[in-house]
Amino acid sequence: MSATSVMQFIELTGKTLLDVVNEGEIDMRQLRDSGVTGDSILRINKFGEIELRQSNEWVMVGGLIGNFDDRLRKITKLDWLSS
Numbered sequence: 543m544s545a546t547s548v549m550q551f552i553e554l555t556g557k558t559l560l561d562v563v564n565e566g567e568i569d570m571r572q573l574r575d576s577g578v579t580g581d582s583i584l585r586i587n588k589f590g591e592i593e594l595r596q597s598n599e600w601v602m603v604g605g606l607i608g609n610f611d612d613r614l615r616k617i618t619k620l621d622w623l624s625s
Contacts, residue, residue, distance in 0.1 A: 548624040548625070549587055549588075549624070549625055550587065550588055550622035550623060550624050550625075551585040551586060551587050551593075551622065551623060551624075551625055552585065552586055552614055552615070552618055552620050552621070552622060552623070553583065553584065553585045553620070553623075554584055554585070554586070554614075554618050554620075555580065555581060555582060555583065555584065556573075556578045556579050556580045556581060556582035556584060557580040557581070558617065558618060559573075559578070559584055559586075559592070560580075561617050562606075562610065562613055562614050562617050562618075563606065563610075564608070564613075567606060567607055567608060567610075568592075568604055568605070568606060568607075569604065572603070572604055573592075573603055573604055576594060576601070576603035576604070577594060577603075578594055578603060582594055582595070583595035584603075585600065585625075586606065586610075586614060588611070588622060589605070590605045590606035590607060590610055591604075591605050592604045592605055592606065
């Protein structure tokens with residue numbers, strides 16, 4: 543058995559991400575500059591790292607701080623899932 547843990551994520555759209563974040567929690571300009579739109583497919587891991595789905599890979603575009611876990615699960619109605 544491997545000692546490495548499996549990373550868990552919650553997937554959401556860029557539009558839903560706007561509902562999750564609190565003002566000042568993340569640099570929205572940085573996300574837009576990274577290519578995030580309302581229709582983007584994103585995933586957030588338990589550390590708050592936000593990744594954007596590209597055609598053939600996930601690209602890190604930012605991160606959440608603070609107590610985002612409960613908000614994220616409540617708004618998306620999803621739970622953490624292993625990739």
